[in-house]
Amino acid sequence: MARPVAPRTTRVPDIRTGDLVLVLTGRDAGKRGTVERVVRGGRGPGALLGRRQSTSAASLDRVAVVVEGLNVAKRHTKPRAKQGRTDRQPRIQQGGILDIAQPIPASKVMIVCPHCSQPTRVRHAIAADGRSVRVCRNCGEVLTREARKS
Numbered sequence: 001m002a003r004p005v006a007p008r009t010t011r012v013p014d015i016r017t018g019d020l021v022l023v024l025t026g027r028d029a030g031k032r033g034t035v036e037r038v039v040r041g042g043r044g045p046g047a048l049l050g051r052r053q054s055t056s057a058a059s060l061d062r063v064a065v066v067v068e069g070l071n072v073a074k075r076h077t078k079p080r081a082k083q084g085r086t087d088r089q090p091r092i093q094q095g096g097i098l099d100i101a102q103p104i105p106a107s108k109v110m111i112v113c114p115h116c117s118q119p120t121r122v123r124h125a126i127a128a129d130g131r132s133v134r135v136c137r138n139c140g141e142v143l144t145r146e147a148r149k150s
Contacts, residue, residue: 014122033067064103
């Protein structure tokens with residue numbers, strides 16, 4: 001009798017907001033930048049390319065990161081009147097060309113260790129207080145991230 005197969009759990013990417021990353025491929029290959037946000041699930045790189053995706057949990061290939069100042073696209077906008085204002089004081093949205101950072105697949109970037117300044121893979125270890133922490137494979141230091149902006 002065959003044993004039922006358990007569904008695979010999705011792997012959470014080791015890249016978080018505030019991490020310094022190195023872009024591995026593409027137009028911005030070799031450049032470093034700070035992660036502004038992590039995009040998961042249906043809003044990943046596959047959705048941006050118009051591919052059909054299932055409604056299951058976010059897998060690693062559908063996770064992308066927005067890196068500050070890298071993979072920038074230009075968006076041309078028209079001036080438009082915003083709704084909800086009175087006739088005496090209409091508010092108009094500024095028109096022009098906007099620079100918008102587009103998501104990069106998480107597999108195309110690598111974390112840079114703040115201690116040894118080398119691109120590294122991430123190892124997980126248990127800290128003295130019992131929580132799981134990310135550790136640099138090169139120097140063994142704990143990967144910390146910048147304090148969150150409040």
